[in-house]
Amino acid sequence: MVATPRPVPGLPPTSAISRLGPTQMIVAGIVALLYWKSLNDTNVSFAELVRGVPAIIELLRQMFPPDWKYGLTLGKAVVETLQIGIIATLVAAVLALPLAFLAAKNVSPHPVIYYPVRLVLTIFRGVSELIWALLVVVAVGLGPFAGVIALVIYCVGVIAKLLAEAIEAVDPGPLEAMTAAGASRWKVFLYGAWPQVMPLFLSYCLYYWDHNTRSAVVLGFVGAGGIGYTLFFDISAYHFEKATMAMIILIAMIVIIDRICLYLRKKVI
Amino acid sequence: MVDAGQNMVEVRNLTKSYGNDRPAIRDISLTLKRGEFVVLLGPSGVGKSTLLRTLNFLVRPSSGSVMVDGQDLGKMSGKELLRARQHIGMIFQEFNLVNRMSVLTNVLCGRLGALGFWRALTYSFPRQDQERAVRALARAGLEDPEMYMRRADMLSGGQRQRVGIARALVQEPKLILADEPIASLDVIMREQIMELIADIAKRDGITVVMSLHQLDAARKYADRIIALSAGVITFDGPPADLDAAVVERIFRKEGDARDPGDEGAAAGMARANG
Amino acid sequence: MASAATLDRTLGFVVARRKATWRQFLVVGAVLVGLAIWAARGTEFDIPKLIEGLPKFWELLGRMMPPDLSVLNKLMKPLLETLEMALLGTTIPIFLALPLAFLAAVNVSPHPAVSAVARILIGGLRTVPELVWAMILVTAVGLGPFPGVLALTLHTIGGLGKFYYEAIEASSPGLIEAMQATGASRFKVIWFGVLPDILPVMMSSTLFYWEYNNRASTVLGLVGAGGIGLALTHAMSDFRYPEAVTCLILIVLILVVIDRISAYLRSKII
Secondary structure (H helix, E strand, C coil): CCCCCCCCCCCCCCCCHHHCCHHHHHHHHHHHHHHHHHHHHCCCCHHHHHHHHHHHHHHHHHHCCCCHHHHHHCHHHHHHHHHHHHHHHHHHHHHHHHHHHHHCCCCCCCHHHHHHHHHHHHHHHHCCHHHHHHHHHHHHCCCHHHHHHHHHHHHHHHHHHHHHHHHHCCCHHHHHHHHHCCCCHHHHHHHHHHHHHHHHHHHHHHHHHHHHHHHHHHHHHHCCCHHHHHHHHHHHCCCHHHHHHHHHHHHHHHHHHHHHHHHHHHHHC | CCEEEEEEEEEEEEEECCCCCCCCEEEEEEEEEECCEEEEECCCCCCHHHHHHHCCCCCCCCEEEEEECCEEHHHCCHHHHHHHHCCEEEECCCCCCCCCCEHHHHHHHHHHHHCCHHHHHCCCCCHHHHHHHHHHHHHCCCCCHHHHHCEHHHCCHHHHHHHHHHHHHCCCCCEEEEECCCCCCCHHHHHHHHHHHHHHHHHCCCEEEEEECCHHHHHHHCCEEEEEECCEEEEEECHHHCCHHHHHHHCCCCCCCCCCCCCHHHHHHHHHCC | CCCHHHHHHHHHHHHHHHHHHHHHHHHHHHHHHHHHHHHHHHCCCCHHHHHHHHHHHHHHHHHHCCCCHHHHHHHHHHHHHHHHHHHHHHHHHHHHHHHHHHHHCCCCCCCHHHHHHHHHHHHHHHHCCHHHHHHHHHHHHCCCHHHHHHHHHHHHHHHHHHHHHHHHHHCCHHHHHHHHHCCCCHHHHHHHHHHHHHHHHHHHHHHHHHHHHHHHHHHHHHHCCCCHHHHHHHHHHCCCHHHHHHHHHHHHHHHHHHHHHHHHHHHHHC
8 A cells, every 4th residue: 555645844734635645545436436335325415405495495484483381291201201311220220230250351250141141231221212112102102111111121231241341340459459458359349449439430430320211211212201202293293383392391301401511510529 | 576487488380370371379388477577578470479479378379388377278178168268368450349338347347357247247346456456547647537437449549558557556466468559659658658568567566567569668677679570580689688689680570661760760771781 | 636526526517527427318308219210200110010911921932933044135135224324424414513513613613603603503303303304204205214313313413523523622622723823724723723622422422322323213114214124014014923033133243243343443542
């Protein structure tokens, strides 16, 4: 491969394009081709956009002004969504701890446990929350409980993996010191590794509380209740001014949660 | 304070290899008496750390036996090994404290081995242990109680090593292993810490085995120097017997720059001689 | 050596501290437990129901197995569509999120009012789930992948915008000052000063959103916005479960592959 020419000091910088070597040009070409194909396949083009503009403008007209009175009736739905977010995060946090312990190479009791647990976590994470919800609904029926379970499954997959990685990245020095002082494995973990991992754990919990509340809205689309469900209903019925109101409330809810998370982060971490 | 009758540590035919590489320590046999201050001397990579860690079985030997205070570590069950370790203190080059925890809790971790299940789970050490911890901290030169509740990472390097020493002391050990305890400290702190450890060894009658590459410190404080090179012992005797020829032999393989004031002169001589 | 009096005083101090910490811990614990109970009641949390439901789930799995591999051919196009939607939905927003982020970042924005508005816009775009955007856009422009791309784009402008303006705000003020001191125009300060600084974060967050969008685009089909999600929904509503599970397996596989590619790119670029 030809070495990319370097800018010579003192002279004006060579243009970015002239600095590309042949391999890079080929890669760029492939990417451009991919792009062109994508645009074609998905019908994304300026023409389509232009054709769609009147419809979008009409849509905007129907969305604004929002139906402010409707907002007052949404209280129950909002509370339900918040509850889904909270309970899902709490349960997932509690379940993720032991799983992370088993999924961390340096503290897991045995590879026979480590590999299957990691695999299970990957499956939990790999399937989107919505799809889990579809599956869970078969077992427990429609309603917020299905949403909670689906969120817990996905969330445990993510948090346990992140936590396991944090445990694996822990500074081994203090662990060695406590082993040398005659502490058993779990004590070494609790006093040596856990203090290092805990701030990260709390950080993930706060982040996923935010994420789970948003996801709870999305799950409402498949019947898991809350403000997502009313939103779905309103859009299906073309009541766009109501939908806009719901979206505004949704945004306000998330902003408040964000503020709380920021505050808690400062206090605890 | 050397009790000629009892041996603290007996090592027989100890070998440790990692995989197919040359063994880190090869067929080493040693007897260390109670109360001795022994320094394992040599540049890095000769097997000092490995040998040190076989004395509390942090490293399991490939062959050979290690007896500490009359007990064969190799023949112990898991629980027995834990109990044996509770009487062996260890000090580390990088201090190995838990940064987020308070100084006091770090020291209390020395008593973690014997702590009951529920107490350990709820981080509640008994009053007796807390007293031991405060006394250990004072013995290690940290007498300001205000400092005890501070996070460990808010202390200076020298102070942190004192906490490490207190953690070893709180175990009320008969043997203390020290792995390059002064390598991460500045020159002034080095003296203070060496003085402290030597004082502990002498006044409290604790056997100390320390790995060092600083020749001056070894000469000044050790009762007995054991030099290692490529996993075998090349010298074993009092510091007085350590003359220039021996020193050159010990540090001969060393090519990189060293801190001034340790065996720099010797290394320079070795280099000059090719 | 510490005198008995100092020892007592120190220990008294330590014990008092510990009691205070314990009290805090208990209060927080009580709050969390209270929240959990409240939330569990509100969401009809019911473990026995879950256990009862497991056999139904098992039965569903039974009907889903073995996966129907004959539909693999017909699923290739939707699968490709999903990936393309994600690609476009991640790359197009870059060009829109970047100027928006510059308007939103307090240290380079022309005016605090402008930055406030930009931040609200970014926040709004990012909070509304892409599924909602997709559903709304489907009613406007019709079914298919086009509204899907638009939905992802809108959401990602918000997501990338936030990462970008946080990075801009974190770049060293000295750099900006120095460039302004040389009399460089605002644009030049941005192009040559700030942009190279935030490039690593830009690449990292773009990769993050590429992963995220791949996951999101599998789901957009639910509301008719194209991709393999649509195939999955059709299969499930027609009770063709073995076909549905093939879709699911494809989804999981493709996401694992995307994860790997992303990790590889991350290690090479960052």
